[in-house]
Amino acid sequence: MSVPYDQVVQFVRTFAKVVSENREYLTDLDSAIGDADHGINMDRGMSAALAKLDGVPEGDVGNLFKTVGMTLVSTVGGAGGPLYGTLFIQMGMAVAGKPELSSQDWAEALTKGLEGLVMRGKAEPGDKTMVDALTPARDALKEALEEGASFGDALRRSAAAAEEGMKGTIPLVARKGRASYLGERSAGHQDPGATSTYLLLKTAADTWADGDP
Amino acid sequence: MKKLINKPEDVVTEALQGIAAAHPDLVRVHTNPNFLVRADAPVQGKAALVSGGGSGHEPMHGGFVGMGMLDAACPGEVFTSPTPDQMLEATKAVNGGAGVVHIVKNYTGDVMNFDMAAEMARGEGIEVESVLVDDDVAVQDSLYTAGRRGVGTTVLMEKIAGAAAEERRALKEVAEIARHVNSNGRSMGMALTSCTVPAAGKPTFEIGDDEMEIGIGIHGEPGRQRMKLKPVHEIVEMMAVAVVEDIPYAKGDEVLAFVNGMGGTPLIELYVVYNEVNKFLEGRGVKITRNLIGSYITSLEMAGFSITLLKLDDELTKLWDAPVKTPALRWGV
Secondary structure, three states, rough: EEEHHHHHHHHHHHHHHHHHHHHHHHHHHHHHHHHOOHHHHHHHHHHHHHHHHOOOOOOOOHHHHHHHHHHHHHHOOOHHHHHHHHHHHHHHHHHHOOOOOOHHHHHHHHHHHHHHHHHHHHHOOOOOHHHHHHHHHHHHHHHHHHHHOHHHHHHHHHHHHHHHHHHHOOOOOOOOOHHHHHHHHOOOOOOOOHHHHHHHHHHHHHHHOOOOO | OOOOOOOHHHHHHHHHHHHHHOOOEEEEEHHHHHHEEEOOOOOOOOOOEEEEEEEOOOOOOHHEEEEEEOOOEEEEEEEEEOOHHHHHHHHHHOOOOOEEEEEOOHHHHHHHHHHHHHHHHHHHOOOEEEEEEEEEEEOOOOOOOOOOOOHHHHHHHHHHHHHHHHHHHHHHHHHHHHHHHHHHHHEEEEEEEOOOOOOOOOOOOOOOEEEEEEEEOOOOOOOOOOEEEOOHHHHHHHHHHHHOOOOOOOOOOOEEEEEEEOOOOOOHHHHHHHHHHHHHHHOOOOOOEEEEOOOOOOOOOEEEEEEEEOOOOOOOOHHHHHOEEOOOEEEOO
């Protein structure tokens, strides 16, 4: 099964809605260990991306992701802007020119997105960042596909791994970003970036996995 | 939330419009993307200085745009780094052919956004030198954190490097002077109360009526220690010891002492603080030869202060004394 272009657009729209619904939650997580703006910033960025969607020429998934990424870079600010912006831009480069998204395309997009994220933010697994949700999600997706799972099942396993990675950030001591200034005091709190990353992968599963058991 | 605002989402833009209305002789304001430049930008043949950061620290950075200091400032949302497109447009607007220095406070977001902007500007053929400010001794510098935060020394760097650029020194030399300021400046802050980000609508942190936070950042981010309020001489001693011993500043050194208000502390209390700083340094044989007292790098309405010491030499003193004409800092003109 491949995801048609309009379903990729739907994924972006739903992610914007999910971010908006979780605006307070993400900001509250960020007040505990950061600077209390993650939900506000992501909501501003995804709202701006939504406003751009109608102007994007149809039929090129890569171009769609790149447009979202460029919009996030220019509207989010903070650390989230360059990180989510780079993630989407790199995902877009990985699937440039594709009219639809196959399971292998999505695995490639996540791989390139993760590489871009690491290049920009220089975080490693265990630093209490977005990387802690995205790395296991990418790994679980690839593993599921190698085992011959359906795209839908692989997406669900990927989202579950992201959730586990997100929860796994709770006991971690932050080593990147503003939370790192807290040292040991950052332990006991869930990372807001890992949380929004989980929401991204959950949205992919919720949007695309239905009808592909 | 009790604030003098129309709508939370309009605060940054409306404040910019206010600056434009108040100081047309000094600055020009550009919106969408937001940045402000000195009125006579670009100054041909002069290395240009661009800084920026989240809003909520006024007068930094916009109040420091003008002759003898910054060529451009990029305000982000409150406490949120500005974006690369703002920085790129500001960089292009002030480039007078001699290159541009980016003054970047060491916060993850600011560093990444300025990195992207510098990559883009270089791609358009503009020479860019990035200088990082990381002077906050409250943060332990280690491989396991994002490093020390950029705080009070930023103001002093912008003034001194601005003076060097005004003398038409070359880009690399201006950047070296800025780095020299960073390596000789150290700061520490404290808070009595929290602050409220307009878009968040509630205080960033809770603090008791009888408590203070030592080592606070300029975004209300926690510091070293929460403790019961003490008399100011004890507070100053605690903070000054941490600052002085970090470089360390030694007997016979001449320093610029900068006592900065966090936004909600009256000048009378800042002078009480300065008096204590002066006594403390006298006791250690460190001589204050220049000072700056007032609220210049703030954290919205937070009550509290920070102490910054900058070890001076003849050149830094001369550059500090050079004329400056900006909305917030003005002398010699």
